[in-house]
Amino acid sequence: MDSADAPRVNAASSLAQLDQAINEVKNGMDMDALETALTLLKEVLHNESVDPQMKAVAKCLTMKCLTMRYAHFGWAEDLDLCRNYLADSEVPAATLVAAEMLRDSAADLLAACPDMVETAYHLLNQHRQSIDIDQLDYNVCVACEILASDEEIGASQRCQVILCLENALVLKAIKQGREGRGDLDLATDQLSDAKELLLDDDGPLAYFCSQSLGHIGWIMFLEYGDQGGINQVLDSWKQETEIDKKGNDPYTRGVGMIQGDLIQVESAVHLLRKSLVYRPTPHPRRAESLTNLCISHLARFNHTGNFQDVEDAIELSQEALDLRPPPHPLHGLTANNHYCGLWARFERTQNPDDLDDAISLCRRLSQTANHVGISHSALLHNLARGLFSRYDSKHTMEDLEEAIRIYRRALLLSNGDEEHQSSILGNLSAALRAAFNINGNFRDLEECISLGRKALLRHVGHTDHAAALDNLAGCVYARYLRRGNVEDVYEAISLSRNALKHQPSTHPSRAKTLNNLGLYLSTLLPFSKADQHLEESIIFLREAVELRPHPNPERTSSLENLAAALSDRYTRKGDSKDIAEAITLLRSSSKLELPPSPRYPTSLSNLGNALRTRFEAEGDPEDLEESISLLQKASSLIGATHYHWCTVHGSLFQTLHTKYRQSSNEEDFDSAYNVLEAVAQNEVGPLFERFRLSWARARFNRQYNRPSTLQAYRHTVGMLPSLSSLDLTLAERQSVLRAANSLANDAVRYAIERQDLETSVVFFSTARSTFWSQALQLRPPIDKLAVIDPELAGKYRVVSQRLEAASHESTAPAVDQAEEAIYPLVQQREELLSRIRNIDGLHDFLLPPTFDLLKNSATNGPVVLLNDSAAGCDAVIMSTGGSLFHVPLLEINHGILGVLKQAVQQLAKGGRIRTETIRDIEDTLSRDHRLKGRRLYNAGTIMDDDFRYILGVLWAGVVAPVIRTLKLQKTLNPQRIWWCPSGLFCFLPIHAAGDYAKEGTKDTLLDYAISSYCYTPQDLMVPLQQLPADFRFLAVIEPESTGIGAAPLPNTLHELKRIRQHVPTPENLTQYVGNGKPHQSVTNEEVLKEIRRSSFVHFGCHGVQHPEDPLKSTLLLSGGKLTMLNIIQQCQTSMAALAFLSACQTAMSDEARPDESLTLTATMMFAGFKVLSAPCGQSMMKTHQLWQISSTNISLDMEQQDRQR
Structure with missing residues (x-):
């Protein structure tokens, strides 16, 4: 277009039109x-x-x-x-x-x-x-006309016109390529004129002019290869820096202080705000000052908790975001800062609009990759974090599922950034825990713990370390709720205490940590008689309530936890003020959580429980009626598939049962009974809680003589394998079973009372030693499978061995490889089991035994089950062919057994029976004159008299009735009897019972039968292994002292001599004789290696049973302490048939879990030995046992017993 055709315009009014016209081209x-x-x-x-x-x-x-x-x-x-x-x-x-x-x-x-x-x-x-050059020509003409007009215009307005003209000329040059050099020269001249007008100006226009000259230099260099263009770029950059000196200097200094301490951050805020003053709109550098001032305010908020900093940060980031719209190269970074402000405000106010805005912003950003200054992984992480928080408040499963998917994507894209990975790991862990709370999938829980531990290792020293600690604490506590292992509670407390150290009073997450720590501490109440944990819990929970004022949505949680702790203190101390305050708190909580809040049923249930507690103490019928009403309403609001359905209905049962005890109304009884029946049958919810309620159902039915009692016991006993399943570590399995140590005895006793002896045997065998029976069965049935399908047997054997190894890993908090590995192995094992059980003849592979199978255990002699129950003590005899006999032990009860155990322990320590112990025995026995044949205690002068007395009580009260029932006679060739003790019977030397008179004839069990012990009848059905002709015999002998308290054992050399006499050739025997000097003796590694090669192993040494952790029990060798854990882990592939432990404490039972004890002999069996012989100490499991009595000749020689078998 010719310039003559351009219309004449008014300069003052057309600048905006010119700018608009150029924008239309753009x-x-x-x-x-x-x-x-x-x-x-x-x-x-x-x-x-x-x-x-x-x-x-x-x-x-x-x-x-x-x-x-x-x-x-x-x-x-x-x-x-x-x-x-x-x-x-x-x-x-x-x-x-x-x-x-x-x-x-x-x-x-x-x-x-x-x-x-x-x-x-x-x-x-x-x-x-795509550039419209014709429109640009027109715009150039208009700009030139304005500049050439006679109208007076100010320098500022004139410079703006020049900048518009320069922009149009540069766009023309870009369009024309090589032909556009003239346009660039003209633009350069115009900018030089503008700079003359702004010679002493340091405002935005002067900066724009210098920056535009630099832009032209870039085009000259890139489009025309002009090296002078680079010089122009550098000169312009120097000019820009000088013009922006007042804004850039405080900006540069402020940015360098943002990551410092509070004093430095305060300085950063001051300097960056000063920078902003010298970079007014439309300064090209204003956005960077806004962005970093926003970051400094957020940094100060993290130091001080001053919420005004968050508000200021959001306002600043919004302005910066307006100046950096897409596709600005720093739009993603600026938008992320705005997200951080919205997130911080949401965490404080819980305003859902802020959360929705944050999610929307992150979702938009995450759809575009390659943002400068922030990784795609970080954007995805922020999006997932927002979605998870929205799930936490609205409980929309779609949000949770999407959050987990996006967390996983973010983790995959994290590219080795450990700090960022730690945050993702921690948050993904928390999301998986939430998923577990909804669906009860144990895989989610195991993964969340594993991820939480990884996050914690990488978070050390990081600002998010407290969050990682808090999250892992929640994960392990969730596992406690599922599995009932109190060690998880202690770990959760330790982690939360550590987190609290990193959270000052103004920290936004302090209230959450306080709330959780208070909850964890109050959970310890059933496991500790001390009040310290409870008092601490109340202190922490009160502070949490104060830090969560209304309308904080988490206030409900703190109110309810504080109320629960006060209720517990009321139960313990009886101060009515505590229960009154608890009920007031719970009423407040229920008003905050109205339908459709998912917490509403729980709030009602908690209030109902508190009212029942007060009724039971004070007897106000209004409390009871309101409790029932609240619990019925709560139960009606959740379905049977809800995770907490069992818990709420269990509370309703307790309340209805309480009402029946008050009213004796049959309708109240039926209501309670129907609720409990429904609860016990439910398959959803915490496994341990379901087990507890199932057992309550059995006791309830038994108390009221319901016809379904036997089925109730059967259902409860059937849950034990799941509780002790192989997706738990060894310590966890035992801790869970500790809570159920009397179940088997109660169930067996009831079956006996119902004269259902077959069921009593099945109960005894299924419930007793649940874990060990399951573990030990991993080997024998595989032999049968190997004959039918060797490949399938091989796969199952590998998975089982890996599973056992993983379940015995050390579970130190910092390393938890077992947790990460176990669940996939469990799945593989279940798939293989399904395939195996579809094979003809293997339908019952690893399932609980039937009586038809168990009766075969008596093939080699009668099996005597000794049941210890508070309701009475019994013996059930299973003879050859499966005939059953019930022998009521009328003269023995649970109380007498407890006193006898104390006496035996006193004797085992080398002392005399205490006078008070004798008095307890005599007082108990004197109430029942039926105990015939018992010698009254006559204080002797030597310890043998004490032994004789105890063994006489056992003879008259336990063994003699069994002998009479079996109609055994004294003989020189006695048959074998297998004793299977339970409860307190495990601590008593049943095999040595007898009437040992000082003079005259004696009547002892050894005169009638040879005694052996077993855990359960199915242990006796393990087929004997065929030994190879070239079998190996390992003898480890320690005749010298191997440490403090380990006296020399010179007679072990005699044992070795006898072993040599029986081993066919010297090549069959490997012997290690220690001298008590580690550097001169064979190492434990060599011993373990030889165990794996041997069919027979003999240890002549001292052994020490660990009182708390049986896997730490040891054999004391010259090469050091050989732990049972090492033997289990390294010797499971051995072909060992027999291990003889001539060691102290080899068969000492566990007082807390006598039916689940892990003696030295038991752990050796778990390592793969088919038969164990342990000839000293109290017994629970051994093929034969000698009770040594000083200066008397009660014991038989080992060789003689072997000949008589």
Whole structure:
């Protein structure tokens, strides 16, 4: 268009129209093509396999794209990126060469480039061709007309017109390529005029003019190969820095202090705000001052908790975000800062609008990759965190499921950034715990604990360390709720205490940690008689309530936990003020959680329980009626598949049962009974809670003589294998079973009372030693499977051995490989079991035994089950062929057994029976004169008299009735009897019972039968192994002292001599004789290696049973302490048939779990030995046992017993 055709315009009124006209040209430009080109080129530059020359071409094209984008938006950051490329010493020369080649031989060059580079080149040209040059010509004419008009205009307005003119000329030059040099020269001249007008100005216009000159220098260098363009770029940069000195100096100093302590952060806020004053709108650098001032306010908030800093940060980030819209190179970073402000405000106010805005922002950002300053993984992490928080408040499963998916994606994209990975691991762990709370899938819980431990290891010293500690504490506590292992509670408390140390009073997460720590401490109440934990719990929970004022949505949780702790203290101390305060707190909580809140049923249930507690103490019928009403309402609001359904209905049962005890009304009884029946049958909810209620059902039915009592016991006993299943570690299985140590005895006793002896045997065998029976069965049935399907047997054997090894891993808090490995192995095992049980003849593979199977255990002699129950003591005899006899032990009860145990323990320590112990026995027995044949205690002068007395009580009260029932006679060739003791019977030397008179004839069990022990009848059905002709016998002898308290054992050399006499050849025997000196003796590693090769193993040494952890029990060897854990872990592949433990404490039972004790002999069996002989100490499991009595000849020689078997 000719300039003569341009209309004359009024300069003052047309500047805005000129700017609008240029913007219309820009709006018509194909910016999508330019952005796509930049994305492709960025991928090439990040690809390490691309040839350096090709990268130079990609850099050249990238810089061209950036200069074109600056011409459109005027973003200073685009030119900053070009300068970053220029800072690379290789760029100027290489880029110049690439630019020349693109001008002179583009087709040949692009043919050798990656496809993405060629595509980007064509997209750049596509963008160039979209520029409307005709409209630009018109705009140039209008601008020139304004500048040439006679109307007086101010310097500022004149400079704005010049900048518009420069923008139009640069766009024309970009469009025309080589033909556009004249437009660039004209633009340079115009900018020089503008700078003259703004000679002493340091405002935004002066900065724009210098920056635009630098932009022209970039185009001259990139489009025309003019080296002078680089000089112009550098000169302009110096001028920009000088113009912006008042804004840049405080900005640079402030940014360097943001990561410092509070004093430095305070200085950063001051300096960055000062910088902002000197960078007013529309200064090109204002956005960077806004962004970093926002960050400094958030940093100060983290130090002080002053909420005004969050509000200021959001306001600043919003302005910065307006100045950096997409596709600004720093839009993602700026938007993420805005997200951080919204998130901080949401955490404080719980305003759902802030959370929704944060999620929306992150979702939009995450849809575009390659944001400068923030990784795609970090954006995904923030999105997932927002979704999980929204789930936490609204309980929408879609949010939780999406959060878990996105967390996993973020973790995959984290690219080795350990700090970032730690945050993702911790938050993914928390999300999986929430999923577990909903669906009860134990895989989610195990994974969340494993991830939480990994996050904790990487978070040490990081600001998020407290959050990682808090999260892991919650995970292990959730596992306690599922499995009932109190060690998880102690670990949760330790983790929470540590987290609290990192959370000052103003920390936004302190209230959460206080609430959780109070909850964990109050959980210890059933396990401790001390009040310390409870008092601490109440203190922490009161502070949590104060830090969560209304309308904080988590206030309900703190109110209810504090109420529960006060209720517990009321139960313990009886102060009515505590229960009154608890009920007041719970009423407040129930008003805060109205339908459809998912917490509402729980609030009602908690209030109902508190009212029942007060009724039971004070007897106000209104409390009871309101309790029932609240619990019925709570139960009606949740379905049978809800995770807490069992808990709520269990509370309702307790309350209805309480009412029946008050009213004796049959309708109340039926109501309670129906609720309990439904609860016991439910398969959803915490396994331990379901077990507890199932057992309550059995006791309830028994108390009221219901016909379904036997079935109730059967159901409860059937749950034990799940509680002790192999997805628990060894310590966890035993801790769970501790809570059930009397179940088997109660169930057996009831079956006996019902004269159902077959069921009593099944109960005894199924419930007793649940864990060990399951573990020991991993081997024998596999032999049968191997004959039918060797390949399947091999797979099952490998999985089982790996599972056992994993379940015995050390579970120190810092390393938890077992937790990470167990669940997949359990799944594999279940799949293999399903396949095996579909094979003919293996339908009952590893299932609880039937009586038809158990009766075969008496093939080699009668089996005597000794049942110890508070309701009475009994013997059930299973004779050859499966005939059953009930022998009521009328003269023995649970109380007498307890006193006898104390007496035996006193004797075992080398002392005399205490006078008070004798008195207790005599007082108990004197109440029942039926105990015939018992010698009254006559205080003797030697310890033998005490032994004789105890053994006489056992003879008359336990053994003699069994002998009479079996009609055994004294003989020189006695048959064998297998004793299977339970409860307190495990601590008593049943095999040595007899009437040992000082003078005259004696009547002892050894005169009638040879005694052996077993855990359960099914232990006796293990087929004997066929030994190879070249079997190996290992003898480990320690005749010298091996440590403090370990006296010399010279007689072990005699044992070795006898072993040599019976081993066919010297080649069959490996002997290690220690001398008490570790550096001169065989190592434990060599011993373990030889165990794996041997069929027979003999230990003549001292043994020590650990009182708390049986896996730490040891054999004391010259080479050091050989623990049972080492034997189990390293010797399971052995072909061992017999181990003889001539060691102290080899068969000592566990007082807390006599029916689940892990003696030295038991752990050796678990390691793979088929038969164990342990000839000293109290017995629970041994093939024969000698009770040594000083200066008397009660024991038989080992060889003689072997001949008589």
